[in-house]
Amino acid sequence: MMTAKSNSQTRRALHSPKSGFLWGASTSCFQIEGAAHIDGRGDSIWDVYCRQQGRVKDGDTGEVACDHYHRYAEDVALMRDMGLDAYRFSIAWPRVLPTGRGAANEPGLAFYDRLVDALLAANIEPWICLYHWDLPQALDDVGGWQNRDIAGWFADYAALIGRRYGDRVKRFATFNEPCVFTLFGYGFGWHAPGIADKAALHKAIHHVNLSHGAAIDALRSAVRDVSVGAVHNRQPCYTATPGPDDEAAARRFSVYWNDAFPHPQHFACYPPALAEAIEPYLRPGDMAQIARPVDWFGLNHYSPHYIKADSNLLGATFGAPPAEVPRTSIGWPIVPGAFRDTLLDLHRQFRVPIYVMENGTASEDQLDSRGAVQDDNRILYLRAYTDAMNEAIAAGADVRGYFVWSLLDNFEWGSGYSQRFGLVYVDFATQRRIPKASARWYSDVIAAKRSARVSVAAHVPAEAVAAQS
Numbered sequence: 518m519m520t521a522k523s524n525s526q527t528r529r530a531l532h533s534p535k536s537g538f539l540w541g542a543s544t545s546c547f548q549i550e551g552a553a554h555i556d557g558r559g560d561s562i563w564d565v566y567c568r569q570q571g572r573v574k575d576g577d578t579g580e581v582a583c584d585h586y587h588r589y590a591e592d593v594a595l596m597r598d599m600g601l602d603a604y605r606f607s608i609a610w611p612r613v614l615p616t617g618r619g620a621a622n623e624p625g626l627a628f629y630d631r632l633v634d635a636l637l638a639a640n641i642e643p644w645i646c647l648y649h650w651d652l653p654q655a656l657d658d659v660g661g662w663q664n665r666d667i668a669g670w671f672a673d674y675a676a677l678i679g680r681r682y683g684d685r686v687k688r689f690a691t692f693n694e695p696c697v698f699t700l701f702g703y704g705f706g707w708h709a710p711g712i713a714d715k716a717a718l719h720k721a722i723h724h725v726n727l728s729h730g731a732a733i734d735a736l737r738s739a740v741r742d743v744s745v746g747a748v749h750n751r752q753p754c755y756t757a758t759p760g761p762d763d764e765a766a767a768r769r770f771s772v773y774w775n776d777a778f779p780h781p782q783h784f785a786c787y788p789p790a791l792a793e794a795i796e797p798y799l800r801p802g803d804m805a806q807i808a809r810p811v812d813w814f815g816l817n818h819y820s821p822h823y824i825k826a827d828s829n830l831l832g833a834t835f836g837a838p839p840a841e842v843p844r845t846s847i848g849w850p851i852v853p854g855a856f857r858d859t860l861l862d863l864h865r866q867f868r869v870p871i872y873v874m875e876n877g878t879a880s881e882d883q884l885d886s887r888g889a890v891q892d893d894n895r896i897l898y899l900r901a902y903t904d905a906m907n908e909a910i911a912a913g914a915d916v917r918g919y920f921v922w923s924l925l926d927n928f929e930w931g932s933g934y935s936q937r938f939g940l941v942y943v944d945f946a947t948q949r950r951i952p953k954a955s956a957r958w959y960s961d962v963i964a965a966k967r968s969a970r971v972s973v974a975a976h977v978p979a980e981a982v983a984a985q986s
């Protein structure tokens with residue numbers, strides 16, 4: 518087994534971020550790791566939520582998931598065979614700090630040592646995300662994201678992770694999709710911890726923003742040459758039907774979805790439509806703590822939204838796209854042009870390098886009689902969306918990398934295991950992994966880009982190649 522100590526050569530070779538355009542894949546701990554009660558891991562809010570009847574489709578849980586905790590070496594080999602440059606995963610906060618603060622859990626920390634070392638040995642750059650929705654239940658018991666003290670707990674957790682892995686990992690994201698876990702978890706009650714309350718939502722938004730800034734500072738102190746950012750959704754919010762009610766609903770929804778986090782984090786103020794609701798929780802100095810400089814913007818984008826008016830606390834919810842707009846098997850509209858426009862808009866507004874940290878599609882994948890998975894829908898989707906990204910790059914957007922969601926079929930939150938997003942099919946009964954046709958397609962795309970880079974490099978000066986890649 519390669520350990521943190523035994524691979525110092527690999528570490529030396531790879532301890533700075535990879536340059537050039539990165540092709541990768543993303544996952545998150547709760548969705549793939551399993552081993553929910555092994556080696557001292559504490560409960561997360563999602564473990565508890567899954568145990569509540571009727572919360573998750575078919576009563577599915579994260580107890581076993583893809584058993585990645587035990588099968589990570591096989592999963593890294595799949596990534597290496599695909600030719601991935603980079604892999605984004607998240608750390609399970611309750612695995613490394615079972616009650617969210619206090620004494621660290623060495624077996625939990627050692628798991629991520631093994632994973633990081635295996636990735637480096639396969640020449641794959643690890644990207645760590647600190648938080649992908651699995652809050653330690655013990656912290657939720659004392660208010661979770663509604664408790665302002667969480668900014669300090671999160672900063673301590675970030676420092677622990679930075680100190681432990683920062684010799685080998687340079688890319689860190691604070692949060693994945695803060696708009697989703699706050700809106701769905703505290704606004705609509707669709708995700709853990711299952712709350713639907715306006716004050717809870719606004720407190721959670723502000724405390725997540727404070728925690729982001731505190732973690733950025735902690736990572737910068739703990740890790741030399743660190744490269745930090747956060748991962749946000751940005752999706753145009755169109756109206757489901759013409760008319761003033763849906764139009765107002767779409768505008769309101771967009772503030773919570775697109776602006777509630779990037780705005781304060783980059784511009785040191787809340788969007789005007791949110792300022793009054795946040796005001797009761799704001800203290801002097803907060804905005805400066807939130808708006809810490811970052812090195813890049815992580816973008817998750819799958820589709821535009823079609824929003825309609827509703828009686829929920831936002832007065833807005835998801836509506837249906839027009840009949841002529843094609844949809845994926847999970848019902849999400851397929852509009853690659855909206856992805857291109859989002860990238861260009863992001864570039865114009867934020868002026869930092871962009872990494873697409875999630876893009877992909879669910880599809881009703883099945884093993885055929887030869888034991889293969891011919892997921893043509895996914896290939897068509899990924900081709901259309903990567904073409905759209907290339908158009909944005911050609912028009913000037915500073916996009917530096919693209920990560921498919923997801924490496925593996927996995928636990929899709931409230932939908933349980935019913936929605937398959939992976940490049941690799943997982944037979945959940947046996948845990949057998951079968952790369953789908955899309956994995957071969959993606960691998961060919963990466964190989965073609967790489968050989969184009971090499972053949973250009975043979976004929977033109979190095980600076981010109983760097984500018985291209």
Ligand code: IFM
Nearest residue numbers: 545694817875922929938
């Ligand atoms: O599975 C999720 C992921 O956890 C966050 N972004 C969207 C994916 C697909 O729904």
